[in-house]
Amino acid sequence: MADVLGGRALNRALLERQWLSARRDAGAVGPVAAMEHLAGMQAQAGDAPYYQLHARLDGFTPRALSDALTDRAAARVVLMRGTIHLVSARDVLPMRTVVQPFLDTVLFHSTAGKQVAGVDPAAVTAAAREVLADGPLANEELGERLAGRLPGYEGNALAYLARCLLPLVQVPPRGVWGQGGGLVYALAEQWLDVEAGTGRAADPATDATPDDLVLRYLAAFGPASVADAQKWSSLTGLRAVFERLRPRLVSYRDEAGRELFDLAGTELPDPGREIEPFLLGPFDNALLSHADRSRIIAKEYERKVFTHNGIVRGAIMLDGFVAGLWKPVLKRREATVEFTAFRTFTRAERAALEQRAAELLEFAAPETERRRTVFTEP
Template identity: 50%
Template sequence: MTTLGPRALNRALLERQLLLHRHQLTAAEAITRLVGMQAQAPAPPYVGLWTRLTGFRHEELAGLLTGREAVRVALLRATVHLVTAEDCLDLRPLVQPVLDRQVRGVARFAKAIAGLAPDELAAAGREALGGEPLTTKELGAALAARWPERDPDGLANAARGQLPLVQVPPRGIWGVGGLTRYATAESWLGRPLGTGATVDDLVLRYLRGYGPASVKDVQMWSGLTRLREVVDRLRPGLRVLRGEDGRELFDLPDAPLPDPDCEAPVRFLPEFDNILLAHDDRSRMLDERRRSAIFTRNGIIRATFLVDGFVAGTWRVDGKRDTATLVLEPFGRLSRASRKALEQEGAGLLEFMTPEASDRTVRVEPLGS
C-alpha cells in the first residue's frame, strides 16, 4: 500500500476543503461539497465561506437561509450544522441514532421522557409546532401542558432530538439578533424527509470532502458507530492507503492527492470549523500538544489560522465603536513572509467582518503573552 505522511494528508484535506486556493463556487455549492458546516454560532459559517470562496458576501448566505434553500439543524455529532435544504432532508434521518444517543446520555433529558414512547413524544412535538415556530421554552411549556409532572426543558430538548427541527431566521442571519426559534424541517421546507440516502452515501461524501481517512475518522465526524462493516462493504470500490502509523486509510479512486510539497497559503478558520473536528487523528492539521489551546473546557473550538497548511495559532476580533483589531496569537515564531501574508489576509478578514469600522488593525501578539 502507498503510505501517506501528515503533509500528504494535509494537502489532500486542504484541497478538498477548498483551502489551497479560493474557488469560484456559490455558497450552496460549497456547503454541499463540505457536507455542511458546523454552526453553533451564527458567524462561523460566514467566515468559513469567506476564507474558501472568491467574492463571497454576507447577503448570499443570508439569502439562502431566508429563502429556505439552507437551514441550521442538529445533524452530525448531534451538533448544529448549516446544510442545504436537500441535505437536511436526506441526511437528517441517517443520523437519528446519534441524536437518540445524545438524549439518553443527558440524565435530565432521559428522566423527562422515561416511559414515554418516542412516537408519542414526536407526535406531541409536531402538534405543538403546528402553528408558528417556537423557542425551547415555549416548546417545553406546550409539552408540559400534556405531561405536567415532567420537566419542561427536558421534554423540549428530548423533542429536539426526536424531531428534525430547524432554526428559523432571523437566527443565523449576519448581524441580526433574536431568540432561537424552531420549526420542523418538513413544515419549513414544504417537503417530507428523504428516504433514498444511505449511510454508504454519507461515508462516500465524507471521503470526498475529508479523505483519505480511517474508519475511526468517519465515526468521529459523523457521530455514527459501527461503520467498519459499511467501509468493508464499500472497500472493493475504494482506494486503500496507509498512514505512517500503519492505519488503513480509505479514499475515492479519483479523489485528488496533491504534491505534499505544494504551497499552501495562510488561511483563517472560524470557530468550530469542521476541518478540526472531522478526524480521530488530527495530526494532518494540528500538533496534539496545541489541542488544549484550541479546544476549551466549555466546548468552544477557537478560531485558528493556518501557516503552511497547519494550525499555527488562534485569532479573535476586538472591537469598540468604529475600531476593530484582529489579534493573532501564534504558537511559535513566524517568519517575516508568513507574518506579512497573515497581515494581508487578516486585513481582508477584518474588512469582511467589520465593514462598519473606520479604523482596522492587525496585531500579532508576542510569544508567551
Template identity: 50%
Template sequence: MATAAAPVLTRRDLNRALLARQLLLERADLTALDAIEHLVGMQSQAPAPPYLGLWTRLNGFELEHLSALMRDRGAVRIVLMRSTIHLVSARDCLLIRPVLAESLARSLKSTFGRQLDGLDLDAVVAAGRGHLDAQPLTLGGLGKLLAEQWPDRDPFAMANAVRNLAALVQPPPRGVWGESGQAVHATAEAWLGQPLSAETEADALVLRYLAAFGPAGVKDAQMWSGMTRLAASFNRLRPGLAVFRDENGVELFDLPDAPRPDRETPGPVRFLPEFDNILLSHADRSRILTDEQRRLVFTRNGLIKSVILVDGFVRGLWSIEQSKDAAVLAVEPFAPLTRAERKALTEEGTRLLAFAAAKAGNREVRIA
C-alpha cells in the same frame, strides 16, 4: 498471489489532501450553496462562523449570499453530525437527517436518559410536532407547552427529545449576519414543504465524507458523524475505493479520483472561524494540529477557537475586537513567525477585516 501493500501517506500528504478537499489551497469559484454541499455542511453553534468559513474558501463571497440563501429556505440550521448545529442545504437536510436518526436518539439517551425514563417519547414527539407546526418556538417555549400535558416531567428534557427525535430547523433571523433573535424551531418538513428522505443507509454519506475530508479511516468517519458501526459501510464500499495506510499503519480509504496534491504544494495562510469542521472531523487530528495545540484550541466548555493556518497547519489563534468605530484583528501565534509569514498574515487579515468589519472606520491587524 501476494497482495501489494497499501501505499503510505505521511502527515503532510494527508494535510495537503485535506486542504484541497476543504477549498483551502486556493479559493474556489463556487456558489455558497455548492460550497456548503461540498463540505457536507458547516458547524454552526454561533451564527457568524459559516460566513467567515465561506469567505476564506470562496472567491467573491459576500455576506448577502448566505443571508439570502437562509431567508429563501435554500439552507437551514439543524442538529446533525455529532448532535451539533450545522448549516446545510435544504436538500442535504432532507437527505442526511434520516441517516443520523439512530445516533441522535443515542445522544438524547446519553444526555437526558434519566429525565425521560418511562416517558412515551412517541407521544411527546407527536405533541411537539403539533405545537411547532402551528408556530416556531424556542426550546423553552416548547417545553412549557409540553409540560401542560406532562406536568410531572422535565420540560427542557422533553423539548430536547423533540429536537433529537424529530427534524427541527432554526428559521431566520437566527443565523443571519447582523440580525438578532432567539433560536426558534420548526419541523423541517413544514419549513421546507417536503418530506424527509426514506433512505437511512450510511454509504452515500460516507462517500461524501471522504470527498470532503479524505483520505480517512473508519474511526475518522465515526468521529465526524457521531455514528457507530460504520465499518460495514466501508466494507461494502471497499471495492470502489483507494486504500492507503498512514505512518502508524492505520488503514485509510479514499475516492480514487479525489485530489491528493504533492506534499510540497504551498499552503497559503488562512483564517478559520470558530468550530470549523476541519478541526473536528478526524479521530487522529495530527494532519492539521498537534495534541498540544488541541489543548489550546479546544476549551473545557466545548468552544473551538478561531485558528490561523500557516503552511497548512494550525499555528495560532485569532479574534476580532470591535469598538464603536474601530476593529482590531488580534493574532496570537503559538511560536515565532518568519517575516514572510507575518507579512502574509497581515495582508490576509486586512482583507478579512474589510469583510467582517466593513463599517469600522479604523481597522488594524496586530500580531503578538
C-alpha cells in the same frame, strides 16, 4: 502493498478537498453549493459559518449566506455529533435520517435527558408535531406547550428532546449576520417545503443509508480511516459500510499502519505544494472530522484551540497547519483582529497575516474606518 501517506500528503489532501488550499470564486460557487460540497458546516456560533466560507470563497459576502437562510435554501439543524450544522435544504432530511440512530441513543444520557427519565419518546414526538403544526415556536413556548401535554416533566428538557427526536430547524433571524436572535424551532418538512413551496424537502428520505454519507465524507475529508468517519458522524458500525463500498474505493496506509480509504480515481495533490497563510473560521469541520487530527494540528496545540466548554477557536494556518489563534473584535468605531501565536512568526509570516487580517476586516466590518491587527507571541 498499499501506498503510505505521510502527514504532509494527508494535510494537502484535506486542504484541497476543503477548498482551503485555494479559494473558489464566490461568483461561480455560492454558499449553498459550498456547504453541500463540504457535507455541512458546524454552526454552534451564528457567525462561524460566515468566517468558514470567507476562508474558502473569494468575493463571498455575509449577505449571500444570510439570504440563503431567509430564503430557506439552507437551514440550521442538529446533525453530526449532535451539534448544530448548517446544511442545504436538500440535505436536511437525508442527513438527519442517517444520524438519527445516534441521537436516539445519546439523548437520554444528556443532562436534559436525565431530567425527563421515563418519558415516552413517541409521546414527545407526537406532542411536538402537534404543537408545531401551526408554525414555528420559540424554544420557551415549545417547552411550555410540551409540558402542558406531558405533565410532570420540565419544559426546557422536553424541548431539547424534541429537537433530538425530530428534525427541527432553527428559524431566522437565528444565524443571520448581524442579527442573531433567540431559538425558534420549526418542523423541517414544513419550513423547507410546505411553507416555502419549493418541493426541496418533500422526500422524507426514508430510504437513506450511511453509504452516501460515507462517500460524501470521503469526498470532503479523505483519505480517511473508518475511525475518522465515525468521529465525524458519531455513527458506529461503519466498518461494514466501508467493506460494502470497498469496490468503489482505493486504500492507503498512514505512517502508523492504519488503513485509509478514498474515492477511487481521486488524484492526490503534491505534498510539497506551497500553502499561503490563511485564517480558519471558528468551529471549522476541517479540525473536527478525524480521529487523528495530526494531519492539521499538532497534539500540543489541541487544548489551545478546543476549550473545555466546547468552543472551537479560529485558527491561524501557516504552511497548512495550526500555528496560533485569531479573534475578531468588532466595535462601532474600531475593528481589530487579535492574533495569538503558538511560536515566533517570521517577518514574512507576520506580513502575510496582516494582509489576511485586512481582508477579513474588509469582509466583516466594511464600514468601520479604524482597523487594527494585534500580535501576541511567545
